Amino acid sequence: MSQPVSFLSRAERLIGTPEAAAIDRGIRHMAGLRDLAMTEYAISDEVRDRARAIRLHALSHLDRLLAHFTERVTELGGQVHFAADATEANEIVAGILQRSGSRLVAKSKSMVSEELEMNRYLESQGIEVVETDLGEYIAQLAGDTPSHIIAPVLHMTRHDVGKLFADELGVDYTDDPIRLNMVARVELRRVFLEADAGISGVNMAVAESGSLVLVTNEGNGRLVTTAPRLHIALMGMERIVPRWEDAAVILEVLARSATGQRLSVYTNVITGPRRPDDPDGPEELHVVVVDNGRSKILGGPTAEILACIRCGACLNVCPVFRTVGGHAYGTVYSGPVGSIVTPGLHGMDPWWDLPYASTLCGACEEVCPVGIRIPSMLLNLREIAAAEDRLPGWLNRGMKAYTAAATDPLRWARLKRLARVLTAPFSARGWIRRIPGPARGWTNHRDLPRPPKESFNDWWRENRGP
């Protein structure tokens, strides 16, 4: 986990950098893809409500669904492991790998593994892990963390990648995306063929058949889960639906919201390990179901955030995310959804300020394919932060004084006069360029109007009063 500095200071370091510019360009492209898909075939309110109902139903029946899922996977010859926290999850995975003598692991994209910092742990156990999602591969080579939940290197340009490949892989510099893809393809092909084990994430588990659904656009997920003799799938404990007809609804909204596709290029369904008559597939299948704070969220005011299907649409439309990118959030889950998930998983300390990293514009809720009420949960968390006395003193004192004034018309009139008097020394022709105190943040970026002499109340009394 990153250092306990504030969102604001991380954001300030990013604003105006080439990274922020790359994010802005990339994000508008992604949001544009979704908009275009919506003009072709919008997610109707009915479909969104249905998707939402499916996810909320799953959350309120998690215990039964997971039990049923476990039963099915076991019948199919797979194994299900439950991990209470990151340490347990990492130890379970390392244990499976060590028992099977695995030295090289091919990994497809998994946000849960990022959350668990699994790569670092496995490497410390002498296991080599290679990310095979192109974006994750680039991030791993660069020693960087993902800046977007579905587009990990949104913050990098093709020039950055060209330079990275030249430096790290010893190839000639090119910024041609197709040639860069070919470089990665050659490198990764070797990994797919030589890997002892594959680790993948899970987009969705289907309880009735014990299946894992994995969506990718690069096909690496299919190779990771079929070529090596061992497959370990990591899933957050909430990532389950009861039936295939539910899964179909979620798939219908997922790709459309994420990338504007009707369906991802690859939709893999993995039901158990290799059967005797299967031409390929892993001999062993392990599913690691990770809690790591999720039950805590489930019992609190932000339980609904577990309905998230990780499409990333809320990131793409968030004015704050667009401006600073995922790294400002200091952890793997960024943007509006991350601002709710992170304090839930890892506690309000030091993450209490993430819920404040929002203008509450509501664009996130508008695009959410499962209708998660993100702004109202941000307010829930802000209420908790305020109650835990985490806000700066000036804000608490200011709000107390403001409330006292706003509940008493005489004090309200006095407050307006006071504001006018206090701003006098800083004003010129009705505007203020610099002001000390808490409002200085405002005047760092914009002029502040001085309260006029005559308030509306004054005007009304003067002109319309009895």
Next chain:
Amino acid sequence: MEGPRVQLVVTCLVDAMAPRVGRAAVTVLERAGCRVEFPEGQTCCGQPALNTGHTDQAREMATHTLEVLDASEGPIVIPSGSCTEMMVHHYPRLFAGTDREEQANRVVARVRELTQFLADDLDTHIRATAGDRTLAFQYCCHGLRGLGLDGPADHLLYGVDRAEFDGDRECCGFGGLFSIEMPAVSGAIMDAKLDRLESSGAEVLSGGDISCLLHLEGGLRRRGSEIEVKHIAELLSGEVLS
């Protein structure tokens, strides 16, 4: 023709910082045939406290507002999408299960945003004017997403020369106290918006919330821009722009 009697709520910011918007609202409502009354003692709806997490204080301010407004009759009209949205969507939640629940629902049922009231309820013939100038209109977030105010605004702006303002449905970065708590982020969002505003060729910027508009106007002034900022009530009041 005798129009309805309406209760004008001007919001804290209009009262203290931009009374011209309140005067314009009075003018346009009277032009539309309304008898405008101004409930005495109104202050702030409580949204600033709700948004910082000071929910109890928000409830205190909301209680005061309910008391002031419950003593009046007829539609309550507010020249702000954001404050209207606060009352319409958050008051019922703030008072659910309390002894003020009924009062809150009774008052909230009367609350209408100005353009919504003019276009949807009164079906007024009045249209906004920006003189012969090109207008950029910012659809402020709470009114847009919470109340669907784009329809009423476009209706009332019919005939006005509109600039193509890219991103006019995206947040301006104000966000209430966000603008002071996270000034650098707020400022960067605003700057991107102002870049697009300036390249739109607009001569006037308007919107339905003075909060967002003061933030943008402050930014324009800091840049030395000539673009003028007017609340939609001012464009509707028949004020001719020089």
